[in-house]
Amino acid sequence: MSDDLYDPSDRPLEPTDDQPLDTVEASDAIRDKVRMDLAGGDVGAVTSGGLWRTAGREVLRKKSAIVGMALLSILLLLAVFAPIIAPYPPNKVLFDEGVSPRDPPCVHLFGCDEDKPQHILGIDGNGRDYFSRIVYGARVSLLAAFVAVLFAVVWGTMVGLVAGFFGGWVDNVLMRVMDVLLSFPSLLLAIVVVTVLGPGLINAILAIAIVTIPQYARIVRSSVLSIREQEYVSADQALGVTRWRLLAHRIFPNTLTPLIVIATLGVATAVLEIASLSFLGLGIQPPTAEWGSMLAAERNQVFTAPHLVFFAGLMIMWTVLGFNLLGDGLRDAIDPRLGR
Amino acid sequence: MARFLLRRFISSIPVIIGILALVFALARMIPGDPCRAALGERATDEICDAYNERYGLNDPIHVQFGIYLKDVATGDLGESFRFGVPVTELLIQRLPTTMELAAAALLIAVFVGVPLGIISGYRHNTKTDVATMVGANIGVAMPVFWLGLMLQYVFAVFLRDTPLALPPSGKLDAGLIPVPFYEVWGLPENGFMEFLSEFTLMNSLVTFQWEIFSSAFLHLILPAVALATIPLAIIARMTRSALLDVLGLDYVRTARAKGLRERSVVLKHALRNAMLPVVTIIGLSFGLLLGGAILTETIFNLAGVGKTLFDAITSRDYTVVQGFTLVVAISFVMVNLLVDLLYTYLDPRVRVS
Numbered sequence: 001m002s003d004d005l006y007d008p009s010d011r012p013l014e015p016t017d018d019q020p021l022d023t024v025e026a027s028d029a030i031r032d033k034v035r036m037d038l039a040g041g042d043v044g045a046v047t048s049g050g051l052w053r054t055a056g057r058e059v060l061r062k063k064s065a066i067v068g069m070a071l072l073s074i075l076l077l078l079a080v081f082a083p084i085i086a087p088y089p090p091n092k093v094l095f096d097e098g099v100s101p102r103d104p105p106c107v108h109l110f111g112c113d114e115d116k117p118q119h120i121l122g123i124d125g126n127g128r129d130y131f132s133r134i135v136y137g138a139r140v141s142l143l144a145a146f147v148a149v150l151f152a153v154v155w156g157t158m159v160g161l162v163a164g165f166f167g168g169w170v171d172n173v174l175m176r177v178m179d180v181l182l183s184f185p186s187l188l189l190a191i192v193v194v195t196v197l198g199p200g201l202i203n204a205i206l207a208i209a210i211v212t213i214p215q216y217a218r219i220v221r222s223s224v225l226s227i228r229e230q231e232y233v234s235a236d237q238a239l240g241v242t243r244w245r246l247l248a249h250r251i252f253p254n255t256l257t258p259l260i261v262i263a264t265l266g267v268a269t270a271v272l273e274i275a276s277l278s279f280l281g282l283g284i285q286p287p288t289a290e291w292g293s294m295l296a297a298e299r300n301q302v303f304t305a306p307h308l309v310f311f312a313g314l315m316i317m318w319t320v321l322g323f324n325l326l327g328d329g330l331r332d333a334i335d336p337r338l339g340r
Numbered sequence: 341m342a343r344f345l346l347r348r349f350i351s352s353i354p355v356i357i358g359i360l361a362l363v364f365a366l367a368r369m370i371p372g373d374p375c376r377a378a379l380g381e382r383a384t385d386e387i388c389d390a391y392n393e394r395y396g397l398n399d400p401i402h403v404q405f406g407i408y409l410k411d412v413a414t415g416d417l418g419e420s421f422r423f424g425v426p427v428t429e430l431l432i433q434r435l436p437t438t439m440e441l442a443a444a445a446l447l448i449a450v451f452v453g454v455p456l457g458i459i460s461g462y463r464h465n466t467k468t469d470v471a472t473m474v475g476a477n478i479g480v481a482m483p484v485f486w487l488g489l490m491l492q493y494v495f496a497v498f499l500r501d502t503p504l505a506l507p508p509s510g511k512l513d514a515g516l517i518p519v520p521f522y523e524v525w526g527l528p529e530n531g532f533m534e535f536l537s538e539f540t541l542m543n544s545l546v547t548f549q550w551e552i553f554s555s556a557f558l559h560l561i562l563p564a565v566a567l568a569t570i571p572l573a574i575i576a577r578m579t580r581s582a583l584l585d586v587l588g589l590d591y592v593r594t595a596r597a598k599g600l601r602e603r604s605v606v607l608k609h610a611l612r613n614a615m616l617p618v619v620t621i622i623g624l625s626f627g628l629l630l631g632g633a634i635l636t637e638t639i640f641n642l643a644g645v646g647k648t649l650f651d652a653i654t655s656r657d658y659t660v661v662q663g664f665t666l667v668v669a670i671s672f673v674m675v676n677l678l679v680d681l682l683y684t685y686l687d688p689r690v691r692v693s
Binding site for chain 2: 064176177179180181183184185186187188191192193195196198268272275276279280281292295299302303306309310312313314316317318320321324325
């Protein structure tokens with residue numbers, strides 16, 4: 001939600017590639033000005049690396065961003081090395097190994113009977129090792145959220161670029177459609193979309209992507225509108241640079257900065273909403289190990305086996321927190337005027 | 341000012357028409373046959389033909405949409421396939437529960453979030469600030485449904501035999517039936533009266549049904565807290581950053597320089613301007629509350645709009661999905677309109693430009 005604070009429309013930012021911007025001196029002057037702003041006045045410190053290196057350095061100075069990156073790194077390790085970390089396959093039923101449904105956590109180190117098999121987060125209602133399922137769940141959640149955001153960013157960028165660059169009725173029609181999508185509470189719209197498409201992983205991803213497209217479209221459109229008025233763009237226009245080249249090489253790269261910040265925060269929202277859909281039985285279906293649906297499966301047992309609800313939710317929180325902290329850190333690093 | 345209001349109002353009309361079209365289209369695209377969903381085993385071909393005829397499901401789609409628009413304009417949202425009652429009737433029964441829940445959550449979010457934000461912003465970079473912001477970050481990241489379940493566990497199981505125990509679900513204790521205020525006062529019964537009487541807290545308060553009131557109040561605490569958490573955290577963060585922005589401005593320095601007490605500088609001079617962005621965020625939080633209500637009501641088993649809507653979707657109750665989604669979306673648009681107006685009132689600069 002904090003992204004609402006972020007209005008990139010009044011800030012021209014430097015292109016990502018360090019290609020020289022044609023011959024026009026005006027554009028260099030602007031770039032210097034931007035650099036000066038970004039570096040807090042010290043131009044020399046930035047010219048060597050450009051915006052991204054400065055931003056990178058700045059991010060590493062933010063405590064919250066570091067915490068965010070640490071949280072996400074652990075998660076990424078869990079996801080990548082799930083088969084090594086998890087002691088059992090996620091769907092293996094262990095009834096013949098001496099467990100019963102919803103066994104509480106058993107850690108030998110903490111005084112659990114040595115004769116019992118060790119299951120550090122206990123056993124779920126179907127006799128599966130809960131820790132293994134939590135670990136494998138990281139794969140599903142991260143992948144689903146990434147794909148959803150990627151999809152939304154690609155489509156949102158296209159809509160925003162077209163609307164902002166061409167203006168007129170195209171802009172009007174596209175943005176009115178976006179307004180309509182934005183006038184639904186996003187979870188509600190996602191639920192309706194998933195109902196139309198049918199429940200499942202792919203459709204949940206699509207639903208979350210569709211409801212978040214307007215957010216990206218609006219950000220991109222407003223950057224396009226401000227960049228279009230910049231002198232280096234007018235100069236290019238005067239030099240006879242074609243529209244498409246202008247769009248692809250001058251305008252698009254400049255929209256990337258706000259996009260990356262919003263997209264990072266967007267992954268957090270996507271994780272939360274995909275988990276919500278799964279919790280309602282509309283997203284990822286059992287037996288796939290996914291935190292939201294794991295939580296839903298055991299929600300009626302919260303009074304007798306709270307550990308089966310607790311850890312799945314904790315992991316969702318962990319993920320969302322990680323992306324939020326990283327996103328906030330990135331925003332502050334790229335735009336120090338907003339940071340504090 | 342009047343012109344601005346009018347323009348702002350007119351600009352929301354295309355959006356509302358868009359909402360109508362989208363809601364209509366989506367409800368038609370939900371797979372499955374509503375007749376078979378509603379009648380189940382009893383649905384034979386003849387019965388379904390009659391059923392489709394009765395509910396106009398055999399007409400071409402544009403005819404259906406035309407009829408739909410006309411009906412909505414006259415306040416007729418159709419009849420629930422599943423319950424066999426008009427959708428407006430269902431709304432009368434279910435909307436107040438959600439409104440009470442959302443209002444309670446919003447009250448908690450604002451009256452806890454804003455002071456936290458002020459303290460945190462004023463004591464910028466102190467331990468209090470860091471602790472509050474860590475809390476706010478965690479609050480934003482918490483899934484509503486998880487928090488709800490955890491609250492249920494803590495207050496209904498863990499604290500079971502203590503005075504802190506709270507009921508984990510439902511709207512009232514079993515066996516309690518509130519008497520509507522219009523019966524107590526001998527007023528005529530109509531839809532509007534019924535709607536008002538469904539606000540259980542208000543109804544029991546004005547008619548002095550204390551047992552009902554306290555039961556309803558206790559039942560409301562956990563769902564309201566669960567629903568409030570995310571908006572609370574967002575409001576706290578927003579208040580903090582807005583206050584920090586304002587505290588750095590010249591007029592605040594002037595206020596301090598002329599010897600005003602710190603309390604009055606922060607709470608009167610700075611806060612007034614800092615509240616502007618917070619008002620916007622409160623408006624946007626309303627959407628979160630409505631979305632969160634679906635999850636909260638499902639967990640706490642409250643028969644509100646969210647739970648009814650979700651049940652209607654899973655049982656393909658077209659008309660209920662249509663009607664409820666429409667009401668939710670339009671109320672969201674209206675709240676945002678209201679926030680815009682409030683913003684204009686609070687910040688004259690908006691009016692001038």
